[in-house]
Amino acid sequence: MEPVLYVICALFGAVIGSFLNVCIDRLPAGKSLAYPPSACDSCQHRLSPPDLIPVLSYVFLRGRCRYCGQRIPLRVLCVELLTALLFIAVFYVSGWSARTILTFIYGSVFIVIAFIDMEHKLILNKVVYPAAVIALLVLAIASLAPQAGLFNNVIMLPRVTILSGIIGAAAGFAFFLLVYLIYPQGMGEGDIKLAGLIGLTTCFPLVFVALFIGIVAGGIAAVLLLATRRGGRKTQMPYGSFLSLGAILTLLWGTDLLTWYLGLF
Numbered sequence: 001m002e003p004v005l006y007v008i009c010a011l012f013g014a015v016i017g018s019f020l021n022v023c024i025d026r027l028p029a030g031k032s033l034a035y036p037p038s039a040c041d042s043c044q045h046r047l048s049p050p051d052l053i054p055v056l057s058y059v060f061l062r063g064r065c066r067y068c069g070q071r072i073p074l075r076v077l078c079v080e081l082l083t084a085l086l087f088i089a090v091f092y093v094s095g096w097s098a099r100t101i102l103t104f105i106y107g108s109v110f111i112v113i114a115f116i117d118m119e120h121k122l123i124l125n126k127v128v129y130p131a132a133v134i135a136l137l138v139l140a141i142a143s144l145a146p147q148a149g150l151f152n153n154v155i156m157l158p159r160v161t162i163l164s165g166i167i168g169a170a171a172g173f174a175f176f177l178l179v180y181l182i183y184p185q186g187m188g189e190g191d192i193k194l195a196g197l198i199g200l201t202t203c204f205p206l207v208f209v210a211l212f213i214g215i216v217a218g219g220i221a222a223v224l225l226l227a228t229r230r231g232g233r234k235t236q237m238p239y240g241s242f243l244s245l246g247a248i249l250t251l252l253w254g255t256d257l258l259t260w261y262l263g264l265f
């Protein structure tokens with residue numbers, strides 16, 4: 001496919017990424033996304049357009065505020081680059097399709113959830129609930145108009161309908177509720193709701209691929225954390241970040257991963 005389309009995807013992704021940074025900064029603090037305009041966290045100087053160019057501003061300002069010299073969190077750059085990468089990958093996987101737009105949206109939601117959980121150890125209802133409503137609407141549309149082929153290349157079995165979404169959500173929710181009841185210290189209530197959202201967006205049976213990746217990645221990180229003894233015993237794992245990673249990888253390559261895995265037997 002045309003390289004220029006990938007460049008456009010990357011630019012679009014970086015711009016969306018800079019909006020996701022605003023969400024990650026403001027949603028946990030209960031601030032409005034629309035007002036006030038962006039300002040430096042430490043000197044409160046209002047940022048002008050040259051300060052707001054995704055990726056480039058950070059690089060040219062060497063990660064510091066133009067006005068007071070205070071460090072801008074590296075996360076700002078990470079989120080912009082990751083979103084750009086995500087959008088390239090999504091377009092590579094699904095080209096011009098409804099699925100591409102949908103994966104842009106879901107992927108963005110999971111990036112916001114992942115980074116808020118990383119920084120605050122929180123999974124916000126005000127992110128999860130609206131995303132769940134969108135996912136239910138999408139599933140309803142996909143069920144009513146299967147000929148629209150919204151998910152044609154996403155799911156193997158059964159075809160995506162509102163039923164496979166609800167089964168996926170119920171499976172994710174129930175599994176994490178069980179883990180939570182057995183071992184309440186392991187995760188929070190937010191993780192259970194997030195598992196439900198992942199089920200709604202990836203559907204049955206891919207929800208299991210997403211949760212599997214999340215649990216394995218989280219487990220590896222926990223072991224590494226223990227091995228390096230960083231943070232001591234009180235360190236709380238942001239499992240929501242790992243589950244979000246699993247969800248994004250599954251939205252992109254879930255069918256391939258599941259086919260490959262089943263082919264092993």
Ligand SMILES: [Zn+2]
Pocket residue numbers: 040041042043044045065066067068069070
């Ligand atoms: Zn400043």
